[in-house]
Amino acid sequence: MSEVRPVPLNLRNSRILPIRFEYYEPTSLDEALELLDKLGEEAKVLAGGTDLIVKMKMRALEPKHLINLKRIPNLNYIVSDSESIRIGALTTWSDLEKSDIVKNELPALYDAVKAMGSLQIRNMATLGGNICNASPAADSAPPLLVYDAKVKVVSKQGVRVIPLTEFFLGPGVTALRSNEVLTEVVIDKHNVSVGSAFVKISRVATDLAIASAAVMIKLKDGILEDVKIALGSVAPTPVRAKSLEAALVGRPAKLEEVKQYLNLLEKDIKPIDDVRGTAWYRREVSKVLVYDAFLKALNRLGGCSL
Numbered sequence: 001m002s003e004v005r006p007v008p009l010n011l012r013n014s015r016i017l018p019i020r021f022e023y024y025e026p027t028s029l030d031e032a033l034e035l036l037d038k039l040g041e042e043a044k045v046l047a048g049g050t051d052l053i054v055k056m057k058m059r060a061l062e063p064k065h066l067i068n069l070k071r072i073p074n075l076n077y078i079v080s081d082s083e084s085i086r087i088g089a090l091t092t093w094s095d096l097e098k099s100d101i102v103k104n105e106l107p108a109l110y111d112a113v114k115a116m117g118s119l120q121i122r123n124m125a126t127l128g129g130n131i132c133n134a135s136p137a138a139d140s141a142p143p144l145l146v147y148d149a150k151v152k153v154v155s156k157q158g159v160r161v162i163p164l165t166e167f168f169l170g171p172g173v174t175a176l177r178s179n180e181v182l183t184e185v186v187i188d189k190h191n192v193s194v195g196s197a198f199v200k201i202s203r204v205a206t207d208l209a210i211a212s213a214a215v216m217i218k219l220k221d222g223i224l225e226d227v228k229i230a231l232g233s234v235a236p237t238p239v240r241a242k243s244l245e246a247a248l249v250g251r252p253a254k255l256e257e258v259k260q261y262l263n264l265l266e267k268d269i270k271p272i273d274d275v276r277g278t279a280w281y282r283r284e285v286s287k288v289l290v291y292d293a294f295l296k297a298l299n300r301l302g303g304c305s306l
């Protein structure tokens with residue numbers, strides 16, 4: 001019989017939070033920013049808690065102060081005007097799922113919503129939390145990267161608007177300063193196309209991605225006029241596949257063309273072995289996912305050509 005070894009305390013997602021912390025519930029953004037400024041690096045903001053509380057239970061994080069953002073009004077919205085689509089940081093995945101704007105105007109993000117977690121997780125988890133947690137596997141990242149999204153971050157010192165391509169710095173590391181709150185995701189409508197899609201492969205339906213891919217294409221007379229490709233779980237951060245994008249722009253919008261250049265993906269990704277999959281598997285499946293996302297995106301533009 002194989003030996004049953006005890007799981008080390010710091011690897012257990014137990015029901016007990018084994019640390020002491022001060023808890024705050026600001027009711028305005030100003031109040032939250034004031035607290036963050038005063039409490040510094042020892043403070044963490046809490047949104048849905050579906051990443052943060054898990055990390056605290058596993059003692060991967062031990063903040064001395066927890067600042068819950070959920071009582072701050074006006075950070076949960078999805079609005080679309082002639083120029084842009086703006087999504088508040090506290091918008092939950094369930095809110096995204098119910099939104100006609102997301103469904104009709106941002107199909108790749110909508111695909112990601114449908115592939116994310118369970119209903120319970122989608123009800124609690126926020127878009128801002130998914131971005132700030134900065135997992136290479138974050139499902140919102142590839143769609144937002146192909147839409148060239150920007151994030152608005154606010155502190156007592158002012159506002160910064162950061163392109164998402166510059167926001168992710170490493171696993172769990174972002175350009176966010178300790179006194180800043182992400183308040184909004186902004187997507188310029190020029191960067192959006194109905195010809196966009198996201199696909200993901202995971203061990204079970206509610207798991208993080210082994211690998212994921214999003215594609216956004218614009219066509220002119222059957223030619224790929226604009227191509228954006230992004231992948232998740234195949235590098236230290238979610239990444240754009242710039243080499244493949246560059247090869248495909250100006251080529252006929254045919255799957256045979258896409259297939260011919262897929263090996264270029266290897267220039268843009270750096271997969272690793274972990275509990276979810278091997279580097280080799282990730283490298284190979286990335287090509288299939290990008291191919292599938294292209295097929296889905298082309299179909300959304302009115303039909304694909306082999």
Ligand SMILES: Cc1cc2nc3c(=O)[nH]c(=O)nc-3n(C[C@H](O)[C@H](O)[C@H](O)COP(=O)(O)OP(=O)(O)OC[C@H]3O[C@@H](n4cnc5c(N)ncnc54)[C@H](O)[C@@H]3O)c2cc1C
Pocket residue numbers: 044045046047048049050051052053054069089090115116117118121124125126127128129130131132133137138139140176180181182183206207208209
């Ligand atoms: C069972 C389970 C299944 C999951 N499945 C998936 C999945 O399929 N796909 C996927 O992508 N993720 C998945 N996740 C991870 C998680 O649910 C998401 O990343 C979620 O969107 C995190 O949002 P949250 O509001 O819960 O963030 P929190 O846990 O509250 O915060 C996460 C991090 O972001 C920071 N933060 C949060 N909001 C802000 C803000 N506005 N400004 C600055 N910092 C902020 C927090 O300080 C913390 O460091 C899963 C988690 C669990 C437990």
